[in-house]
Amino acid sequence: MADFETPELKEIPEIPKLKEGAMAHSKPYIAKAEFQEELGFPGELLDDWKEKAIEKIGDLKSRYRSVQVFLDICVKCGACTDKCHYFLGTQDPKNMPVARQDLLRKVYRRYYTFAGKFFGKLGIPEFVGAAELTKEVLDDWYSYYHQCSQCRRCSVFCPYGIDTAEISMAAREIMDSVGVGQKYCNEILGKVMKIGNNLGLPEPALADTLEGLEEEVFDDTGVPVKYPLDVKGADILLVTPSADFFAEPHVDGLIGYGKVFHEAGVSWTMSSYASEAGNFGMFIGSYETMRRAALRIRKAAKDLGVKRIVFGECGHAWRVAYSFLNTLAGPFDFLDPNYPVPQHICEFTYDLIQEGKLKFDKSENDHMTLTFHDSCNVARGSRMGSKMNGQFEIPRAVIKAVCNNYVDMPADTIKESTFCCGGGGGLLTDDLMEIRVKGALPRMEGYKTVVEDNGVTNLAAICAICKSQFTKVLPYYGFGMTDIVSVHQLVSEAIILSDAPSEEAEDSDDSSE
Amino acid sequence: MSALSVTYAILFYLATAVLVIGVTRKIMQYAKTPAPLKIPTTPAPVTKQGVVLRMASEIVLFNSLFKSNKWIWIFGWMFHFALLLILLRHLRYFTDPVWFWVELIQPFGKYASFAMVAGLAGLWVRRIFVERIRYITSPSDHVMLALLVAIALSGMTMKFITHTDIVKVKEFFIGLLTFSIEPLPSDPALIIHLTLVVILMLVFPISKLLHAPGIFFSPTRNQVDNPREQRHLAPWAAKLDADRD
Ligand code: SF4
Numbered sequence: 001m002a003d004f005e006t007p008e009l010k011e012i013p014e015i016p017k018l019k020e021g022a023m024a025h026s027k028p029y030i031a032k033a034e035f036q037e038e039l040g041f042p043g044e045l046l047d048d049w050k051e052k053a054i055e056k057i058g059d060l061k062s063r064y065r066s067v068q069v070f071l072d073i074c075v076k077c078g079a080c081t082d083k084c085h086y087f088l089g090t091q092d093p094k095n096m097p098v099a100r101q102d103l104l105r106k107v108y109r110r111y112y113t114f115a116g117k118f119f120g121k122l123g124i125p126e127f128v129g130a131a132e133l134t135k136e137v138l139d140d141w142y143s144y145y146h147q148c149s150q151c152r153r154c155s156v157f158c159p160y161g162i163d164t165a166e167i168s169m170a171a172r173e174i175m176d177s178v179g180v181g182q183k184y185c186n187e188i189l190g191k192v193m194k195i196g197n198n199l200g201l202p203e204p205a206l207a208d209t210l211e212g213l214e215e216e217v218f219d220d221t222g223v224p225v226k227y228p229l230d231v232k233g234a235d236i237l238l239v240t241p242s243a244d245f246f247a248e249p250h251v252d253g254l255i256g257y258g259k260v261f262h263e264a265g266v267s268w269t270m271s272s273y274a275s276e277a278g279n280f281g282m283f284i285g286s287y288e289t290m291r292r293a294a295l296r297i298r299k300a301a302k303d304l305g306v307k308r309i310v311f312g313e314c315g316h317a318w319r320v321a322y323s324f325l326n327t328l329a330g331p332f333d334f335l336d337p338n339y340p341v342p343q344h345i346c347e348f349t350y351d352l353i354q355e356g357k358l359k360f361d362k363s364e365n366d367h368m369t370l371t372f373h374d375s376c377n378v379a380r381g382s383r384m385g386s387k388m389n390g391q392f393e394i395p396r397a398v399i400k401a402v403c404n405n406y407v408d409m410p411a412d413t414i415k416e417s418t419f420c421c422g423g424g425g426g427l428l429t430d431d432l433m434e435i436r437v438k439g440a441l442p443r444m445e446g447y448k449t450v451v452e453d454n455g456v457t458n459l460a461a462i463c464a465i466c467k468s469q470f471t472k473v474l475p476y477y478g479f480g481m482t483d484i485v486s487v488h489q490l491v492s493e494a495i496i497l498s499d500a501p502s503e504e505a506e507d508s509d510d511s512s513e
Numbered sequence: 514m515s516a517l518s519v520t521y522a523i524l525f526y527l528a529t530a531v532l533v534i535g536v537t538r539k540i541m542q543y544a545k546t547p548a549p550l551k552i553p554t555t556p557a558p559v560t561k562q563g564v565v566l567r568m569a570s571e572i573v574l575f576n577s578l579f580k581s582n583k584w585i586w587i588f589g590w591m592f593h594f595a596l597l598l599i600l601l602r603h604l605r606y607f608t609d610p611v612w613f614w615v616e617l618i619q620p621f622g623k624y625a626s627f628a629m630v631a632g633l634a635g636l637w638v639r640r641i642f643v644e645r646i647r648y649i650t651s652p653s654d655h656v657m658l659a660l661l662v663a664i665a666l667s668g669m670t671m672k673f674i675t676h677t678d679i680v681k682v683k684e685f686f687i688g689l690l691t692f693s694i695e696p697l698p699s700d701p702a703l704i705i706h707l708t709l710v711v712i713l714m715l716v717f718p719i720s721k722l723l724h725a726p727g728i729f730f731s732p733t734r735n736q737v738d739n740p741r742e743q744r745h746l747a748p749w750a751a752k753l754d755a756d757r758d
């Protein structure tokens with residue numbers, strides 16, 4: 001399939017031996033000048049990049065407490081060394097979280113700490129873990145900070161909560177600021193700023209797609225479920241990842257949201273201006289870029305005059321939405337104060353289920369035994385509902401309400417300990433296929449366990465990146481690419497539409513058999 | 514007044530100044546650097562009390578480390594709590610009369626030194642023999658362990674082998690507290706012990722020992738998870754909002 005070997009799935013996952021430099025060759029394509037400049041970054045590597053990079057470290061550490069504190073306080077205890085899926089899948093020691101941080105930390109120490117300056121002058125900066133900033137170091141940054149999906153698993157296990165995601169975001173911003181950006185992220189951000197979504201789908205294309213969906217759902221159910229776009233005065237603005245408009249299995253999730261809204265009897269709309277839930281500004285660590293993208297949602301909500309904002313299934317989008325949206329684009333005092341801003345579609349569906357407003361025929365999903373993949377940004381960067389750990393309970397409750405067969409993967413691979421799909425953090429691009437496949441190893445091991453022990457047939461997720469990534473990597477590990485399903489796809493299968501014509505409902509039942 | 518007493522008096526004043534000023538500056542830097550985004554890591558408490566509990570369990574029990582690695586946890590915890598007992602026990606050299614509870618912990622403090630050395634030894638062995646930890650180790654990490662072990666061993670030498678004139682030592686330190694320099698005994702074990710302690714105090718504000726004050730400022734651990742309820746805005750980020758509707 002490719003020019004690298006897919007790692008072997010072990011019965012009992014083990015901590016591998018180190019293989020130095022195993023992934024040093026992995027580098028994503030560099031962003032072209034036009035995309036760099038669109039985001040306000042230099043088009044190519046600056047002549048005085050070294051001075052500028054050092055300056056930028058100083059700027060970031062003065063604006064982000066995380067950067068300043070995390071660079072200072074790591075004691076090199078090693079507790080995080082076996083927690084990263086990219087290390088477990090590649091054996092490259094620079095993929096151990098602390099070693100990944102050290103790539104930046106050693107430069108910080110050299111130029112910003114007494115110990116580093118002192119031993120640097122003596123010519124032995126490495127004595128205190130400091131190092132000069134050289135082209136090799138910059139190359140290492142580019143390579144290894146693009147082998148971090150910013151999943152925060154390391155942060156859960158660090159005694160001080162040191163979050164390597166914060167460090168790789170900072171490192172990517174430093175690189176952008178000296179002219180070396182990543183093509184995938186920065187091109188996508190360019191499309192969001194110009195057109196409104198990551199895929200660059202303009203309004204007519206969206207309208208067309210949604211009309212097609214309406215027809216499809218009508219043929220299937222006999223019910224005129226609507227998928228409205230740019231409807232002024234609707235109650236709810238749905239912001240969903242643009243992959244939901246056509247990718248599989250994403251679109252089945254979107255169909256599901258529409259059916260839930262239909263049953264709830266609420267008026268809702270999507271926006272062509274803010275037709276993207278995802279916000280890659282987070283991946284490149286740029287507050288300003290992330291804010292620019294987030295403000296599109298504020299503007300759309302105002303222009304359309306909605307009362308609530310609901311987000312579709314997307315992991316990092318939900319982190320930005322739940323944790324950052326209020327900061328970046330709030331306050332949302334022009335929306336209905338009776339609802340949290342924003343809400344997750346799972347919270348929305350869950351509340352309706354609690355109120356007994358949705359009816360399901362669970363047997364529609366009986367051909368599957370499901371497990372749930374906790375997407376890292378939802379699991380470790382956000383919450384749902386009003387209680388701690390709602391982000392684990394609510395999606396599971398929704399799945400269990402619509403499916404009879406559900407099994408969790410091993411406890412040390414789910415919830416707060418979940419393993420990333422391998423494609424998060426701006427790595428979901430073909431030029432990083434090797435690291436994506438290798439990084440999926442621990443997740444695949446967890447999945448294999450329940451496939452073999454419990455007859456699990458499918459993996460449900462609430463993240464557009466996870467869904468695309470699994471579609472690609474499942475086959476490398478001998479599983480079917482369609483094993484991955486959307487949570488609202490399951491809802492969509494089981495939901496009983498109360499205005500369905502009775503015979504036709506049966507007909508469509510037969511045809512789906 | 515011997516040259517030795519004067520030298521060590523000066524050293525201790527200097528080391529104390531460096532420690533206090535250095536750590537205070539660091540704390541001020543951490544405190545005034547904004548955390549522009551809400552980034553608590555799961556399981557993130559939704560109330561202030563919850564954060565206090567979380568922080569307490571991290572500091573007293575090393576909760577995250579426990580989840581992470583039982584070996585590092587047991588050695589690390591043993592070392593830190595032995596060190597705490599020993600430090601508290603040392604209060605008797607600075608107080609007259611000695612506080613009641615300091616008296617009470619003397620016997621425990623005395624034997625805690627064994628736990629301290631055992632904990633440090635365990636960590637050191639792992640640093641040398643576990644490939645992953647060896648990879649992330651700098652020479653200074655070994656030096657730090659060596660320093661702590663040597664402080665413990667020199668202290669134990671005085672306690673268990675060649676007793677030093679403890680009454681004189683106490684007079685010296687109480688003297689320092691009132692800015693008068695009393696004679697300091699010149700036993701080699703004592704001098705080594707005190708020298709190493711001075712070094713430790715001097716490197717504290719410029720080394721990874723900053724994890725002690727730093728953990729309180731770790732945004733992934735000290736933030737309340739309430740971003741939807743309360744708008745969290747850093748001063749530099751608020752400025753961006755000026756040109757917005
Ligand atoms: S667990 Fe935390 S303190 Fe320990 S090595 Fe990793 S980042 Fe450093």
Ligand code: SF4
Binds near residue numbers: 153
């Ligand atoms: S954030 Fe995730 S991907 Fe990045 S170093 Fe930590 S565990 Fe690895």
